[in-house]
Amino acid sequence: MSISGIQGQLLEVTVVGCTKLKDTEWISRQDPYVCLEYGSAKFRTRTCTDGGKNPTFQEKFIFTLIEGLREINVHVWNSNTLTMDDLIGSGRIQLQRVLHEGYDDSSWPLQTKHGRHAGEVRLILHHPNLNKRPNNQAMSFPTYAPSAPPQHQSTYNVPYTQPPPTAYPPVACYPNQTPSAYPPLYPPPPVPMSSYPPAPYRPQPAVYPPPPYPPTTYPPATYPPAPYPGYPGTYPPY
Incomplete structure (x- = not known):
């Protein structure tokens, strides 16, 4: 942040x-x-009685900042009762860091009036208005016109165009063949089938009773049969 x-x-x-x-x-x-x-x-802080070389104060003061003034003068004194107070040392506190970062906890050197080292003083600086901007310095963001949504060309709405005719002659049909119609009919015509259910089986009637095999005359011849010709004697023998 700028310190102006x-x-x-x-x-x-x-x-x-x-x-x-x-x-x-x-x-x-x-x-x-x-x-x-x-x-x-x-x-001015209170007097740290008998503070010696390492006094402690823990006191807070509030300053009103002045444009162009970037340092605070500090003086450390020794309080006397009967005589004038003695100057222990003095120094200058720079404000650049606290104005940039908002916080500074540092120890600053002190010098005597003859320029010799006289110790250090510790100060905590806080700038609470660092993150607060005046109304006339409000951050402004550029405005952008909303972009149009991307246009996607659909491949399904393209009209169908027939391919250009080729220069090759049509294919001749083989003898005794006729070109079939295109495209083929769907579904195909049904195949002729016999009636269902089939007619019942009727076997041919047989003659009953069947003729004798081999055919003989009935009733049979008298028993006993006649003797075989040429056989001597009578039949049957006795």
């Missing part, structure tokens, strides 16, 4: 504490406090 257009927006600054401060006391422990300056706005 921040005029009038809010910035939350939390003073967490200080570490490794320069000690300005000879006998007792020093009592530090922190002052913040941004434009004409000035804030």
Whole structure:
């Protein structure tokens, strides 16, 4: 996000504490406090009595951002009762990161008025308006005309056209044959069948009783039969 257009927006600054401060006391422990300056706005933390070199504050202040002003001045003092307060160190807090990302938790170096290292101060910066756009900067999306649905050509609606005639002569029929009609008839004509059910079987009547075989005369001849010619004596023998 661009850091322009921040005029009038809010910035939350939390003073967490200080570490490794320069000690300005000879006998007792020093009592530090922190002052913040941004434009004409000035804030001061409470005094951390006997805080020494590592005081803790945990105090939050709210600044109104000013267009073009990208840093906060910080000063750490030692509170005295009988004499004037002593300056422990000062520094500058850069706001580029919190204006870009919306959050910054960092420790910033402090220097004495002679340019020597005087410890560090830890601040937590929060820009709650980072994700809020003014009404005149609302995001606009381009509008696109709806595309026409794709047209698919169906292969079933194409009119049928007969193929062009060929230049070859028609095929001659074989002798004693006549060309059949085309296309063939469907269904084919039924095949002639005999009547159903079939007529009952009537066998030829036989003559009864059957004639004798071989045919003989009846009644038979007298018994005993006549003797065989040429046989001597009488028959039967005795």
